Amino acid sequence: MKIAVSSQGGSLNAQVAKNFGRCPYFLIVDSETMKFEPVYNPASSMTGGAGPAAARVINEKGSKIVLTGQVGPNAMSALAGYGIEAVTVSSDTVREAVEGYLKNKKTED
Amino acid sequence: MKKIAIASGKGGTGKTTVAVMLSRLLSKKFKVRLLDCDVENPDCHIFFSDAPTEKEEVCVFYPEVDTEKCNCCGRCQQVCEFNCLFVMKDRLMFFGELCHSCRGCKLVCPQGAISEGSRPVGKLFNSKVEKNLHLDYALMNVGEARATPLIEKLKKNLKSGADYAIFDSPPGASCPMAETVAGCNYAVLVAEPTPFGIYDLKIAAKVVKKLGVPCGIVINRSGGEDKIIDNFARQKKINILFRIPYSRKFSCYYSKGVIKENFFPGLADKIIKEMLRI
Numbered sequence: 001m002k003i004a005v006s007s008q009g010g011s012l013n014a015q016v017a018k019n020f021g022r023c024p025y026f027l028i029v030d031s032e033t034m035k036f037e038p039v040y041n042p043a044s045s046m047t048g049g050a051g052p053a054a055a056r057v058i059n060e061k062g063s064k065i066v067l068t069g070q071v072g073p074n075a076m077s078a079l080a081g082y083g084i085e086a087v088t089v090s091s092d093t094v095r096e097a098v099e100g101y102l103k104n105k106k107t108e109d
Numbered sequence: 110m111k112k113i114a115i116a117s118g119k120g121g122t123g124k125t126t127v128a129v130m131l132s133r134l135l136s137k138k139f140k141v142r143l144l145d146c147d148v149e150n151p152d153c154h155i156f157f158s159d160a161p162t163e164k165e166e167v168c169v170f171y172p173e174v175d176t177e178k179c180n181c182c183g184r185c186q187q188v189c190e191f192n193c194l195f196v197m198k199d200r201l202m203f204f205g206e207l208c209h210s211c212r213g214c215k216l217v218c219p220q221g222a223i224s225e226g227s228r229p230v231g232k233l234f235n236s237k238v239e240k241n242l243h244l245d246y247a248l249m250n251v252g253e254a255r256a257t258p259l260i261e262k263l264k265k266n267l268k269s270g271a272d273y274a275i276f277d278s279p280p281g282a283s284c285p286m287a288e289t290v291a292g293c294n295y296a297v298l299v300a301e302p303t304p305f306g307i308y309d310l311k312i313a314a315k316v317v318k319k320l321g322v323p324c325g326i327v328i329n330r331s332g333g334e335d336k337i338i339d340n341f342a343r344q345k346k347i348n349i350l351f352r353i354p355y356s357r358k359f360s361c362y363y364s365k366g367v368i369k370e371n372f373f374p375g376l377a378d379k380i381i382k383e384m385l386r387i
Contacts, residue, residue: 049192049207056195074204081197 001031003101004058004084005094006068010038012095018069020086021050028061029098036094037061051075058084067097110267111384112274114293114322118313120280122301123329123353126368128277129156131297133370134377136242139272143238145246146289147279148231148259154246156368157238165233167247169258170210173226174201185214185223206254231259233266243271256285264292282312290317295384296324297350302334307341314345323387325350325380350379 006023008015012034017023024044029036039061043053051071055078058066067089071079079086091097115128125145132143145153172185172194183196191209195202205228215223231249238244245266247259256279267274278289290296296317300310310326317324324347328338331352342349353373362369 043192046192049204052195052202052204053192074207078195078202078204081195081200081202083198 001065002061002063003029003031003098004061004063004066005029005097006041006066007038007094012036012098013093016067016069016089016091016094016097020066020068020071021054021075023054023068026054026057026061026066027094028063029094031098031102034095034098049074052078055079055082055084058082067101110269110271110274111295112276112293113380113384114276114278114290114296115299116278116286116290116296116313116317117280117299118282118309118311119301119306122280122299122306123327124280124299125152125156125277126329126353126363127297127299127327127376128275129153129368130370130373131377131380132242132273132275133239133368134374135273135275135381136239140241140270142243142245142267142271142274143277144263144267144274145244145277146260146263146285147277148247148249148256148263148285149279151246151248153277154234154236154238154244155366157244160236160238160244162234162236165235166229167231167233167259167262168227168229170212170215171205171208171226171228172203172212172214172223174203175222175224176200178220178222180220180222182219184217184219188213188217206252209255210258230255233259233262235266257288260285260288264289282309282316286313287316287320290322291320293322295380295387296322297327297380298324298347299327299329300338301330302328302332302336302338304337307337310338311341314341314347323384325383327351327353327376327380329353330355348383350383351376 005027006017007025007027026039027036043050051074059082065085071086089097115124117124135141145151181196185194191207193204193207233247235245279285300306
């Protein structure tokens with residue numbers, strides 16, 4: 001499973017970005033191997049409509065889930081349109097966010 | 110017709126005061142049209158007694174998508190500078206409040222699926238408020254993000270027949286202010302002699318210069334720290350047209366919705382003289 005995480009930097013130890021639309025990077029993490037691909041978020045510097053544009057980036061990367069902080073209303077509807085689930089996390093680093101999410105998911109299953 | 114914009118940069122420096130005073134003074138000799146371009150919060154009309162007002166709704170372009178014709182090719186999404194259009198798997202998602210009505214999507218759509226829709230953004234009002242003085246103003250609908258379409262419309266509706274048109278600009282130095290000042294013969298920058306006042310005046314003067322509109326400064330609540338404005342004016346070779354002294358009596362009238370133009374009778378002469386000189 002490909003998990004997208006909004007991130008301040010380009011590594012697993014980077015901080016999770018608290019704003020979805022305007023985060024500088026997304027890390028697309030493979031949940032089995034923990035291999036990742038950093039993706040620059042062009043929406044971070046856009047004047048308007050950053051939320052849906054960020055959602056488009058994730059859609060293009062084929063990820064169906066994004067771990068992030070706050071998600072705006074426009075971003076929310078765009079994510080829903082693309083069929084991407086947004087999960088709010090409070091973890092510090094990307095690695096913690098992914099591991100925490102996977103752990104939670106396991107207990108739910 | 111000569112067009113004079115009253116702008117400021119900083120808010121609350123006295124644009125409306127100057128615009129109303131100037132309009133009234135000029136209307137004694139000339140036909141004047143006062144345009145309140147602060148469409149987010151128009152207030153010129155407060156200073157005139159109620160006159161019969163005509164209303165007109167203002168609409169902007171809004172893409173209407175024919176879902177039958179749309180094949181989700183994504184050309185509109187590529188061309189949209191404002192991130193309004195998104196192609197989902199089987200449909201187009203449109204974020205209307207971000208649209209700047211550029212019609213790009215309509216132009217590029219190979220399927221002809223986008224047609225001319227329209228959306229109301231506000232209302233225009235106009236009334237003859239005094240002999241020789243006509244007031245036009247607009248009020249933007251709550252929730253709208255862009256003031257410029259209404260200002261554009263106000264300026265477009267300006268009919269010839271008046272000798273002078275006075276534009277009361279919105280505060281700031283961004284798009285609504287630039288839209289108001291652009292194309293004017295002269296700009297009056299109303300400034301107050303405070304650190305905030307000079308800071309914003311500098312930005313406003315830069316914008317006005319870039320627009321190629323000659324300008325002069327009116328210092329409001331003059332007295333005390335005038336020299337910070339004087340220094341800047343000297344440096345940039347901008348003339349100080351008038352100084353409105355701080356007057357408690359004037360403030361009391363103002364708070365009751367009364368602007369006495371005969372308080373500062375020299376204002377109009379000074380501005381017109383300076384304008385003709387340039």
